[in-house]
Amino acid sequence: MEKLFSKIAIVGAGAIGCYYGARLARAGGDVRFLIRSDLARVRERGLRVKTPDEEIVLPGVHAAGTPEEIGPCDLVLVALKTTANAALGRLLGPLVHGRTTIVTLQNGLGSDEELARLFGAERVAGGLCFIGVNRVAPGEIVCLTPGSVSFGEFQRPAGGRVRALADMFSRAGVRTIVSDNLAELRWKKLVWNVPFNGLAIAAGGVTTDVLTGDEELLAAARALMLEIVAAARAVTGCEIPPQFVEKQIEVTKAMGPYKPSSLIDFLEGREVEVESIWGEPLRRARAAGVDAPRLAMLYALVRRLAAR
Numbered sequence: 001m002e003k004l005f006s007k008i009a010i011v012g013a014g015a016i017g018c019y020y021g022a023r024l025a026r027a028g029g030d031v032r033f034l035i036r037s038d039l040a041r042v043r044e045r046g047l048r049v050k051t052p053d054e055e056i057v058l059p060g061v062h063a064a065g066t067p068e069e070i071g072p073c074d075l076v077l078v079a080l081k082t083t084a085n086a087a088l089g090r091l092l093g094p095l096v097h098g099r100t101t102i103v104t105l106q107n108g109l110g111s112d113e114e115l116a117r118l119f120g121a122e123r124v125a126g127g128l129c130f131i132g133v134n135r136v137a138p139g140e141i142v143c144l145t146p147g148s149v150s151f152g153e154f155q156r157p158a159g160g161r162v163r164a165l166a167d168m169f170s171r172a173g174v175r176t177i178v179s180d181n182l183a184e185l186r187w188k189k190l191v192w193n194v195p196f197n198g199l200a201i202a203a204g205g206v207t208t209d210v211l212t213g214d215e216e217l218l219a220a221a222r223a224l225m226l227e228i229v230a231a232a233r234a235v236t237g238c239e240i241p242p243q244f245v246e247k248q249i250e251v252t253k254a255m256g257p258y259k260p261s262s263l264i265d266f267l268e269g270r271e272v273e274v275e276s277i278w279g280e281p282l283r284r285a286r287a288a289g290v291d292a293p294r295l296a297m298l299y300a301l302v303r304r305l306a307a308r
Helices: 015-026 039-045 082-095 111-119 160-171 182-202 208-213 215-236 242-255 261-267 274-287 293-306
Strands: 007-011 030-034 047-050 055-058 062-064 073-078 096-104 124-137 140-153 176-178
Touching: 007 015, 007 082, 015 030, 015 047, 015 055, 015 073, 015 124, 015 140, 015 160, 039 062, 073 082, 082 096, 082 111, 082 274, 096 111, 096 160, 111 124, 124 160, 124 182, 140 160, 140 182, 140 242, 160 176, 182 208, 182 215, 182 242, 182 261, 182 274, 182 293, 208 215, 208 242, 215 242, 215 274, 215 293, 261 293, 274 293
Parallel strands: 007 030, 007 073, 030 062, 047 140, 073 096, 096 124, 140 176
Antiparallel strands: 047 055, 124 140
């Protein structure tokens, strides 16, 4: 089944795209990276990924500046920020052939539906990356917590191709989970992303150890997590257990002074994924009859701060 994905494109070569792309390439995959700002540096020096257990050095990688240079692929992994989703049609069109599978590794809500609208729901799957990873320099990635990737298919149970995808990632050294409910996976990721990305910005640009080490900030994070659990129940019917919330808090405490991706974007003056992480979940919660006042307040605050 792994031969389903003989040629792989990574669209969005930030921390997530470079980390998983490097692992797949080292395992023997024919991986092509679509890169924008770091193209010259990666072409010259390749990729370097540091993890708690090893260092992956790929001196030569297939790096391209346009999708036309890559051409049609069997698997397209979308690791762009959702703020770039308006370009999905232009970027992915040249990469797609009749049997291409498109997997979005993006945060938040809305990308699955947009990809389905552009390319057909039958092509679309998702991967939720429960990982602590940062881009520290062009072509250089540091992974603090390898975590796992949970895969599911859009609007249908997991089939053979998503299991082949998970097997390919497993062979590359990534812990994987396959789920029949992609929507539940997305809300589970929001249980972490909403509070820790949002409060890191709203509390003045602080790392996660500050959030978990302050009694009031931790209480705010936990309350937000429980609102997301309630919203997930109303929107999807899934029941996220209380121990999942506590597990996420414990994992975050163990990460130390970690900068969530939205905080890095905010501090470096880049556009923050406000709508996919806070806006769209709030709209779907309200449409399902859940008020979510804490989420509403955080959304308004992050939106205002990010617009400055």
